[in-house]
Amino acid sequence: MQIRLITDRAVRYLLLLSALISILIVFLIGLFTLRESWPALREVGLGRLLGGTVWRPGSEQFGILAMIAGSVLVTCGAIVLGVPLAMGSAVFLAEIAPPAVRGVVRPAVELLAGIPSVVYGLFGLVVLVPLVRQVPVTGNIGFSLLAASIVLAIMILPTVTNIAEDAIRAVPREYKEGSLALGTTHWQTIVGVTLPAARSGIVAAIILGIGRALGETMAMIMVIGNSVAFPAPLNDNPLTIILSAARTLTGNIAVEINYATGIHRSAIFATGVALFVMVMLVNSLARWMLRRRAA
Amino acid sequence: MNSIPIARTAMRAQPRSNLRSRRVGQAVAFALLWLAGLSAVVALLAVSGYIISRGLPLIDRDFLLTRPRGGLGGEGGISTTIVTTLYLVLLTIGVATPLGVGAAIYLAEYAGETESGFLSRLVGLARLGVETLAGVPSIIFGLFGFALFVSALHFGFSLLSAGLAGACLILPVIIRASEEALLAVPRSYREGSLALGATKWQTTWQVVLPAAAPGIITGIVLSVGRVVSETAVFYVTLGGSLRAPSSLLSGGRTMALHVYYLAMETRAFDKAMATGAVLIVTMVLINAVINLLSRRLSAGMRG
Numbered sequence: 001m002q003i004r005l006i007t008d009r010a011v012r013y014l015l016l017l018s019a020l021i022s023i024l025i026v027f028l029i030g031l032f033t034l035r036e037s038w039p040a041l042r043e044v045g046l047g048r049l050l051g052g053t054v055w056r057p058g059s060e061q062f063g064i065l066a067m068i069a070g071s072v073l074v075t076c077g078a079i080v081l082g083v084p085l086a087m088g089s090a091v092f093l094a095e096i097a098p099p100a101v102r103g104v105v106r107p108a109v110e111l112l113a114g115i116p117s118v119v120y121g122l123f124g125l126v127v128l129v130p131l132v133r134q135v136p137v138t139g140n141i142g143f144s145l146l147a148a149s150i151v152l153a154i155m156i157l158p159t160v161t162n163i164a165e166d167a168i169r170a171v172p173r174e175y176k177e178g179s180l181a182l183g184t185t186h187w188q189t190i191v192g193v194t195l196p197a198a199r200s201g202i203v204a205a206i207i208l209g210i211g212r213a214l215g216e217t218m219a220m221i222m223v224i225g226n227s228v229a230f231p232a233p234l235n236d237n238p239l240t241i242i243l244s245a246a247r248t249l250t251g252n253i254a255v256e257i258n259y260a261t262g263i264h265r266s267a268i269f270a271t272g273v274a275l276f277v278m279v280m281l282v283n284s285l286a287r288w289m290l291r292r293r294a295a
Numbered sequence: 296m297n298s299i300p301i302a303r304t305a306m307r308a309q310p311r312s313n314l315r316s317r318r319v320g321q322a323v324a325f326a327l328l329w330l331a332g333l334s335a336v337v338a339l340l341a342v343s344g345y346i347i348s349r350g351l352p353l354i355d356r357d358f359l360l361t362r363p364r365g366g367l368g369g370e371g372g373i374s375t376t377i378v379t380t381l382y383l384v385l386l387t388i389g390v391a392t393p394l395g396v397g398a399a400i401y402l403a404e405y406a407g408e409t410e411s412g413f414l415s416r417l418v419g420l421a422r423l424g425v426e427t428l429a430g431v432p433s434i435i436f437g438l439f440g441f442a443l444f445v446s447a448l449h450f451g452f453s454l455l456s457a458g459l460a461g462a463c464l465i466l467p468v469i470i471r472a473s474e475e476a477l478l479a480v481p482r483s484y485r486e487g488s489l490a491l492g493a494t495k496w497q498t499t500w501q502v503v504l505p506a507a508a509p510g511i512i513t514g515i516v517l518s519v520g521r522v523v524s525e526t527a528v529f530y531v532t533l534g535g536s537l538r539a540p541s542s543l544l545s546g547g548r549t550m551a552l553h554v555y556y557l558a559m560e561t562r563a564f565d566k567a568m569a570t571g572a573v574l575i576v577t578m579v580l581i582n583a584v585i586n587l588l589s590r591r592l593s594a595g596m597r598g
Contacts, residue, residue, distance in 0.1 A: 014397065018395075019406075026431075112339050116574050118551050
């Protein structure tokens, strides 16, 4: 009898400990990346690290602004290409797909989420990069923001579709019935009632897609070219910036960490801190939107 | 906003119906939605179809059962990368499952009953930890594993370093799936057990956990998929040796990592696509298992 109660008590604290592991890991991640990036922050300085456009470890120049620009631009590209498709898929699945078609599209979206990012990268490398290279512009090497954005758009499609579909399904039936009873078509109801009612969930879906896009690593290294130059148009036409090679924050970490030493290594950890802060800001914005919907 | 045009229409002697144009608008919009919906299928077929059709001809018994020999053409098969992937799956799941399920049990079963300010603050922290961890980009887990396990603890590029970093990556997946599964167990199960005089832990262990098992297993299978397809974390913690690991402290490369090295370092695209095809098939199988489990789960809940 007594043993039973003692076990009960002991287990309670053990479980509490395991529940606290996650926050401990978050704390350790913060601690170690900050500690390792400290020398760079001290010697290079936060301003020159974040604001510097030149990354040349050989001559001790560690500016990551070009990588921040690379990450932001490729994410914008992925959003422009991927979000309309994802939103369309979400509305399609939630509102108009016949069950049989839904039974094909739903698993396809799930599988799309399950395909490893190196496989997307490989596809981009052997199919998209040579395709982009066909565009007749001087200096176009195929490895580009465009190729990376296309790959990334496919990769965020499942994330955005799933969350947006949930948000659309969560709209109360009465809203739609009320609208339909007024004589609107199904499409008018979707645009005028359902989508506005699901707005905050849809915005959260897009923001989470941005978070995903900012954090993607391997597929980006494989198709974006990893050039440390600031992304710029290839000629007078400003649109050719999409053909420019670039490097993402994630790529900067993965490509160089294995051989970097000293202050160089520390600057790479600083890149990690910058990435971590960006993704955390984006994700907390999304969580705040989702919570507002629930409230 | 619409009241004025409607009022004007009403004032006309014979209101003209705009139903036709509204119907046309709907038809156009729905056609576009169909296209968008099918785009996911097209994207899947394009990516996996291309990789599989180019990779499949190279896959045979030899490819799966011989070791990779390296070299510019990526000679040999992928046997050791399959072995390394399996080891890593076992290691990450073995580390993350007890911790994750334990955390989920606390959050689902115990967290609700705490009134004291200190404990409920701890619970809030624990939830914040899970939410935050779920959003951390995988390369950050890699960086963390590199700093803590590879460097500070001197595990080097090894199964151990990669396994621990990978366990951090899948921990939130397991916690979320398990908590959801536990919360879905009817209250009456617990009450019945408690009424018989069982302690809270006896109830949880012998009644609630078995009832939640399918959901928890779904979370574990999901994590297996994450580990098999993950590359970034292992790229900076596992080394990349072609040999099969002989101990926890030796390095290796997973199938996904092998695809990367083949494509980027030796440009052996054919072998890369063959390995990629094996990966895709593995993920299809894992997805099928998950679907099977959740179908059984929802059937069980109904019955």
